[in-house]
Amino acid sequence: MKEKLSKYYKRKDRRVNLIEKYKTDFFNSINSLTNEIKQSACTKLDCVLELKIGLKKAQDIQKEYRGEIEERVMKLLSDCKDSKLSDNQLKQEFEKMWTQATETVPPLKERDIPACVLNQLRKHFSNRNVNEKLQNIELREIGKDQFKTRSDSFMEKVQYWWKGDLQHFADSVIQTSKQFVLEKTKTNGDYHESFTRDLLEKIDESLKQNVTRYKPNTQFEVDLKLHICGIAAREFLKMHRRFMSGNDPRIQLEKYKTQYFSDFLDLYEKKDHCQRKATDFIRCCIRPAVEEYINRSLGIHIVDEIVTSSASAEYSSRSYFQYNIQKELLQKEDFENFVKYTCNYEIYVKNWIFQHIQQKMSEDKTLCRLKNENLLVIVERIKKATEQASKGKNGVPLPDTKESITQLINNMRKYLIKDISISVEAEKTTLFQIQSTCHTFTKSLIKSLSELKEQLQEEFSNSEDIIETLNRLPNKPQDELFKRVFGCGQQCPFCKVPCEAGGKEHEQHHAAVHRPQGLGMVRYIDTEKLVETLCTTDVHSEREFSNTDTKEEWHPYKDYRVYYPDWHIPPDSTIQASDYWKFVLVQYNDRFAQEYKAKPADVPEAWRRITKEQALKGLKDAFNIK
Incomplete structure (x- = not known):
């Protein structure tokens, strides 16, 4: 990307000089993207590694008992071969054997997830001398009641200026954090420590952006993070238990019970079970891999x-x-x-995008179509890989023997390695005591693959649970679209409108439309009225502001860049772009005041004459919409 950008700026095209001033921003955006991708990839790899380690313990137990079950099946077969038993008697003997073989299968050991979360919280505060407050804490019991700020002493009231509602801020952070935790726990994976680290970083971003307004102290921060981590710990524990249940060795072995019984009957009666074996292989080995491929691509x-x-x-x-x-x-x-948008912008936008995706995916069965497109791609690749795998290095068909089936599956793995992963354990279980030869099995495999395609197509057509599908996708489309439109997440230091610049690293934050500061819960201390002024107007005036950044000293708005050099707020006393938010404040002045526990703003008389059409025109002009 950097190379292409450099070449672009070396062009002799006359238009290049028009965007010369953005060159640094472009390079910074590329650097930012590089760092984001690196960090994201490393975190995902850490999660996958830990997941694999956890799964290996379960698979090792399953492998051990699979071997024992197969030995017992063959012994039972030997014991019964000279007896003429009915199917019912054979079933009784098999049930007896199965119970004995699986009664000692050990369960997976559950991790103490609340202790893991608390440990991450202690590491987070390791340099802050607050670990005494984190001793003798039972995180499972924290966060069940509503969070309440301890007192107003955390905030200094500045005369003639505004104060923020610390309780309202805390509620907003908790709500955003709950949403974050919910998104993590909806997947089918296991808990990873990075979840708590990411959660605490997210809380820190909110605290950092709002320190000027709310002035929370360390005690407030500890209380808030403890409360949120208590909520998160319980949800992460539920996630962990779901994962444990889904991968419990006894439950996994139980899935193959019917198959082992069918194998036992076929061997006892000396039946040809080639098609059934191929169907079992497709069901147990190929179908999970196909579904994983579809979800990964979807x-x-x-x-x-x-x-x-x-x-x-x-x-x-x-x-x-x-x-x-x-x-x-x-x-x-x-x-x-309007309240959700101004107070919980991130949650509002994410929910808006999520609902928009649902709507688009339900139109003309779009989700079903996309699933089918992915299904056809992977089924065709598997079919081609099976045909290739049935031949040796020189294109000569594999020997038509029972032993060649193992080579066939190994070849399939090699050809499909970039697309799907075929479970070795599932393969060994489904192909136990296979009596078929390679060529017959290959034909049966292709037939079963075609049946799987038809079966999944029917399921996609009949079941269209869009919400469930979106929640379990490893690459969530709502998150990808959110990244495109969210900006860097920084907010205007005065009116709290979000920055619209892209990436994390740009020289200046900016927004097309600023708001009356009262819409961001800002109110005067002395009158308790919502602040009606816009920062775009204030930076053009002789007014002054005072906050923790200025150490409570009064400072001219017009020189705001002394304290906020990375923000560009256009000074304009007549700006019509904000007619939109002026109209909104007039329309809902009393209701905003009630919502924020304040008194209505003193809006200028001229604002009352702004119409809905003028508000929309101001919005169009601000964003240069024709």
């Missing part, structure tokens, strides 16, 4: 579908997305949505 294809469809404009840029979502707010005239 998230990316959903994103591609949305950004190339009629909805593509909505995600074409952060600016257009902001315009579209604010336009919808204005049209729906739902006060609760």
